[in-house]
Amino acid sequence: MTKKVLVTEKLAEAGLSMLRDRGIEADVRLKMPPEELVAAIPAYDGLIVRSATKVTREVIEAGGRLRVIGRAGVGVDNVDVEAATERGVIVCNAPTSNIVSAAEHTMALMLACARNVAQANAVVHAHEWERGRFTGVELYEKTLAIFGLGRVGGLVAERARAFGMRLVGYDPYCSPERAEQLGVALFDDVDAVVPLADFITVHLPKTKETIGMFGPDQYARMKDGVVLVNTARGGIFEEKSLADFLAAGKIGAVGIDVFEAEPCRESPLHEFDNAVLTPHLGASTREAQERAGVQIAEYVAAGLEGSIVPTALNMAPVPPEVMDAVGPYVPACQMMGSMLAQIHGEIPQFLKLCAGGELAGADPSILVAGTLKGLLSYKNTATVTPVNANAVAKRHGIKVETASAPDAGGYASRVSIVADGTEVACTLAGESQAARLVSLLGYKLDIAPAGQSLVFEYVDAPGRIGVIGTILGEEGINITTMQISASPEDGRALAYVNVEGEVTDAVLAKLRAGLSDLKSLWHVRL
Numbered sequence: 001m002t003k004k005v006l007v008t009e010k011l012a013e014a015g016l017s018m019l020r021d022r023g024i025e026a027d028v029r030l031k032m033p034p035e036e037l038v039a040a041i042p043a044y045d046g047l048i049v050r051s052a053t054k055v056t057r058e059v060i061e062a063g064g065r066l067r068v069i070g071r072a073g074v075g076v077d078n079v080d081v082e083a084a085t086e087r088g089v090i091v092c093n094a095p096t097s098n099i100v101s102a103a104e105h106t107m108a109l110m111l112a113c114a115r116n117v118a119q120a121n122a123v124v125h126a127h128e129w130e131r132g133r134f135t136g137v138e139l140y141e142k143t144l145a146i147f148g149l150g151r152v153g154g155l156v157a158e159r160a161r162a163f164g165m166r167l168v169g170y171d172p173y174c175s176p177e178r179a180e181q182l183g184v185a186l187f188d189d190v191d192a193v194v195p196l197a198d199f200i201t202v203h204l205p206k207t208k209e210t211i212g213m214f215g216p217d218q219y220a221r222m223k224d225g226v227v228l229v230n231t232a233r234g235g236i237f238e239e240k241s242l243a244d245f246l247a248a249g250k251i252g253a254v255g256i257d258v259f260e261a262e263p264c265r266e267s268p269l270h271e272f273d274n275a276v277l278t279p280h281l282g283a284s285t286r287e288a289q290e291r292a293g294v295q296i297a298e299y300v301a302a303g304l305e306g307s308i309v310p311t312a313l314n315m316a317p318v319p320p321e322v323m324d325a326v327g328p329y330v331p332a333c334q335m336m337g338s339m340l341a342q343i344h345g346e347i348p349q350f351l352k353l354c355a356g357g358e359l360a361g362a363d364p365s366i367l368v369a370g371t372l373k374g375l376l377s378y379k380n381t382a383t384v385t386p387v388n389a390n391a392v393a394k395r396h397g398i399k400v401e402t403a404s405a406p407d408a409g410g411y412a413s414r415v416s417i418v419a420d421g422t423e424v425a426c427t428l429a430g431e432s433q434a435a436r437l438v439s440l441l442g443y444k445l446d447i448a449p450a451g452q453s454l455v456f457e458y459v460d461a462p463g464r465i466g467v468i469g470t471i472l473g474e475e476g477i478n479i480t481t482m483q484i485s486a487s488p489e490d491g492r493a494l495a496y497v498n499v500e501g502e503v504t505d506a507v508l509a510k511l512r513a514g515l516s517d518l519k520s521l522w523h524v525r526l
């Protein structure tokens with residue numbers, strides 16, 4: 001089935017073309033009210049947003065087919081990542097796409113505040129000429145405090161250094177080496193940095209810790225006439241008290257790109273000439289949007305195709321060397337999981353996966369996820385992706401154990417899985433790396449399972465296969481390939497029969513009645 005992606009905000013044409021070139025349908029529906037999004041999402045496998053779309057739990061839970069949410073930019077505070085993780089939905093972003101633009105916009109706001117650009121512009125547009133009122137200050141040799149020394153904060157530091165500013169900063173997760181490289185004197189206390197700065201800029205994510213990080217206490221400690229800039233997220237500077245301190249003249253000017261509530265049509269900041277306000281334009285450049293669109297299209301397509309999503313935020317990306325080693329086995333593990341669900345019949349309490357031969361020692365996490373997906377999806381018990389595999393296993397009470405073995409039973413590599421004592425193993429063969437079943441319930445085999453198979457376990461004796469062939473022939477069911485494996489110790493045999501045609505309950509009953517000493521018969525659909 002063609003995969004479908006819903007795009008709810010303006011995305012670069014190059015990103016949309018990339019999705020379509022990969023056979024993915026991309027529907028652009030802008031400015032959807034929340035209830036329309038909830039109603040539309042069940043038809044989509046992917047969702048691409050920017051900052052204006054609220055991807056709530058309700059949206060995610062309504063998205064039964066949803067596998068990937070792509071954020072064409074950095075901040076994912078508008079996405080309920082926890083709800084997505086619980087549902088096995090990958091959340092990814094384009095974390096480097098717009099950072100230069102955000103840093104440049106920061107500098108633009110800082111300079112606009114320092115030199116009264118916005119106010120002077122308004123006066124000249126009003127056909128007036130005033131100069132004295134607009135005498136500003138230089139950035140040169142002023143102290144800039146940077147809160148958040150990540151990607152954008154780092155780029156701002158580089159640019160501010162070029163203006164000859166002194167840099168101080170606060171970021172408990174920034175190493176002293178990085179701070180030194182950026183030329184930033186690092187402090188471990190917000191309140192220690194605040195009084196030092198002529199300019200303060202924040203480049204923090206919106207989290208419980210950062211919202212309201214600056215309020216009346218911090219404003220009161222600042223230098224008189226300080227300039228504050230926020231291109232990160234609204235609310236990091238508490239807006240109402242910020243207006244009070246602007247009104248009192250304690251704060252000299254503010255450059256604000258992001259607001260507590262967006263779109264922002266009412267803010268206490270509106271009344272101040274020395275508040276330079278832009279409508280969340282930090283990422284709004286042609287270059288950033290081109291990058292964000294192309295990158296997120298690439299990552300969302302990768303997620304829908306089952307490949308690595310390097311910027312996934314709720315699952316560890318699989319390193320290329322691990323993917324090269326174990327990735328080709330993922331479909332085989334999914335197939336074995338499904339087979340186990342059908343043969344074992346119940347959700348197992350204990351699952352053991354052993355990676356053998358060339359796979360020994362490689363991280364088997366994605367193989368476990370593939371197995372659980374096959375196992376649990378067969379009965380529609382759960383949607384499993386690598387994002388939520390562990391959580392789902394836990395929820396179903398499945399204890400998972402993994403092991404490695406240098407021996408792969410004569411094959412270059414092999415994965416064997418045991419679910420509550422029911423065993424299956426596969427290897428991959430040929431250039432196409434197609435799965436071959438090499439062991440089932442302890443019987444040695446070497447067969448490529450087809451879409452539909454019949455698996456017989458019986459007491460070995462002449463004529464059994466003849467009976468199977470006759471009954472299937474009478475019922476118009478074609479045997480495409482088959483293999484028999486005998487177990488000399490207990491005199492039993494297993495026949496794995498790939499078939500074409502309609503295997504009804506009546507056919508199964510006829511086979512059961514016709515085969516004396518039949519132990520088990522399973523109809524496996526993959």
Ligand SMILES: NC(=O)C1=CN([C@@H]2O[C@H](COP(=O)(O)OP(=O)(O)OC[C@H]3O[C@@H](n4cnc5c(N)ncnc54)[C@H](O)[C@@H]3O)[C@@H](O)[C@H]2O)C=CC1
Pocket residue numbers: 073074075076095098099102147148149150151152153170171172173174203204205206207209210231232233257258280281282283284
């Ligand atoms: N206005 C706009 O259009 C744009 C806004 N942004 C926003 O800018 C912000 C920063 O983006 P990036 O630099 O790319 O993120 P980043 O993740 O590279 O950097 C964030 C930094 O904040 C630090 N941090 C996290 N919690 C902290 C805390 N409680 N106290 C102090 N430091 C803390 C982290 O250690 C990290 O170094 C984000 O909120 C992002 O959404 C980014 C791009 C465009």
Ligand SMILES: O=C(O)C(=O)COP(=O)(O)O
Pocket residue numbers: 050051052072073074075076098280281282283284
């Ligand atoms: O990337 C970010 O974090 C931004 O804030 C940019 O937002 P936008 O994509 O312009 O809605």
